[in-house]
Amino acid sequence: MKGLNLKKRLRQSAVFCLIFFLTIAAIIQSPKSASADTNTDDLNVKAKSAILVDADTGQILYNKKSDEMLPPASMTKMMTEYLTMKAIHSGKISWDTKVNISDYVYTISQNREFSNVPLRKDYQYTVKDLYEAMAIYSANGATIALAEKIGGSEKNFVKLMNKTAKKLGMKNAKYINSSGLSNKDLGKFASVGGPNDSNLLSARAIAKLAYNIVNDYPDALKIASTPIKMFTAGVDNPIKMVNWNWMLPGFGANMHQYTYEGVDGLKTGHTDLAGYCFTGTAERNGHRLITVVMGTDSEGDRFNETRKLLDYGFNQFSFKTVMDKGQTVKGHKTLPVTKGKEDKVKIAVKDSLKLALKNGEEKGYKPVLHLDKSKLNEDGKLEAPVKKGEKVGYVTLSSKNGKGYSYLNGQDVKVPVVTTEGVDKANWFILSMRATGHFISGVFSSAADMVKGWF
Structure with missing residues (x-):
């Protein structure tokens, strides 16, 4: 009997082991049930966070830590661009509106360690002069000048930035200035936050802002896609503004190896704290994509990683009419x-x-x-x-x-x-006849059921 019990226990143990290993194998081999935007296929995007979005539908096609809050550097200026466009389209200001230069703007604009065009206090610039310097050359002084014009002060403008971010659903967005410089860079002119604070945004929030820019104010792309422009306002010698977006086709491959067909925006950013960042957008055959990469290691990397995302979006996806x-x-x-x-x-x-x-x-x-x-x-x-x-x-x-x-x-x-x-609506006669018809039909139906019951 002991021998039989031992054999029985051995058979049970063997069956248990077989079931155990088959279960483990099934778990390993079964596909993960994830949404289509949770790309574990790895594009191997070398950035702290990244996102790829369809610009028509808002679909997220690729997502890497897109909710992580990071300093956006000069991508901050996209909100200043959005609010400037909004003010123009609402009639609050026009492209020809004159803008005075404050001591704050003048001081920042003279610092050529930052991206800038030097501005004069004794000269009035148009909104268009300043917007082009901001969108093409990422000029910090010009950006602050626009913020002061629209908000009355940069501090008031920052309130508007945060209010707009909340309205657009940019979760946890934190703006402390209009330019993207840190408070350490602004020094005594910093009006919001502590001395070591900076703006904080997620890649998802920035993608939402870009989505609203390209859909609400597509004319912003006409300026953002300008590769080179001379700044002539208030200067004796024109300043050559070269767009920091090296993916623009207007440069030509002989100038930049990063040029990419269809790219027409949107904004680069860089500080020591943020690393190299880029919000890109490109359109091919009527299909537009939006990308955001944050915290890459070099100028070239932010464009190389963006290329990966755009290639993935254009090559692996098609814009289809389902109905x-x-x-x-x-x-x-x-x-x-x-x-x-x-x-x-x-x-x-x-x-x-x-x-x-x-x-x-x-x-x-x-x-x-x-x-x-x-x-x-x-x-x-x-x-x-x-x-x-x-x-x-x-x-x-x-x-x-x-x-x-x-x-x-x-x-x-x-x-x-x-x-x-x-x-x-049917008239009373038709409704009455229908009601009568339903009543008679009900009577006959009841009678038929009763007759059936007899048999």
Whole structure:
């Protein structure tokens, strides 16, 4: 008996070991269930943080520690650019508005250790003069001059920067000045924060800002994409402003090995604390991407790492029309209608639904209809009258394998679903006849059920 029990225990132990090793193997070999933007494929992006975003939808196509708070250096100026553009488009100022130069601006602008064009206190510059110096040459004095013009003081402008960042959903963004210099660099002119403080932003927050710039004020790219321009305002000898964005095609490969087809923005940044940073954007065949890399080791690295992201985005993804305008969702061509001349109404998407999809994954997504329940009665019907073009819900895309994309604004792309025809309310006579018909039908149905019960 002892021999039999020993054999039985050995067999049980062998089965247990086999199950154990098979389970471990399955865990090792099974794919990780991660969202499509959690790239563990490693592009080997050599930066402290990085992000790749589709500029049309806000889809995040690549993400490396994009929520880590880091000093952005001169990428700070993107918020100054955004607020300047906003002030121009709202009519608060114009490109020709004159700007006086304060002692603060004058002192900073004379320091050529920083990126600057020297400004005069006895000369009035136009907003365009200063904006071009800021966007092309990253001129710090010019940036502060714009901040003072729009905010009344840089301190007030910083309040506006932080308020706008919150409105745009730039989580935890911390602005203490308009230029991106540290308070240590600004010295006695630092008006917000402690003596060793600097601006702090995440790559995701910067990508949100870039997304709003290219979509709200695309004319900003016309200036940001200028490779070289002469600064002539208030100087005897024009100053050659060479754009710090070496990826611009306007330079030509003979000047910079980093040039990249389609790049037209947006902003570089560098301090000893921040390292080398770059927010880039490029468009090819109508498809625009946004990149952010923070904390690379050299000027060339920030462009090399950006190239990796852009190559990945343009080569591995395609901007696809998943649903055409006027297309219906399978199984949901109509909605039932009550108290109308018709008992149903046709529905379809108001606009086309487009997404950046990884090549080969086009069939991995299905449209999902989300009806506006406030438009329906307790029976799930629309009540007449129903207008043509009335919004009744929206459509999103759902991944069949659970690996969807995340978005800068935290929400999926939504396309409104509307009625494609109108349904008038039926008059009292028709409603009465219907009620009578339903009553008679109910009587006959009850009678039929009763007769069936007899047999």
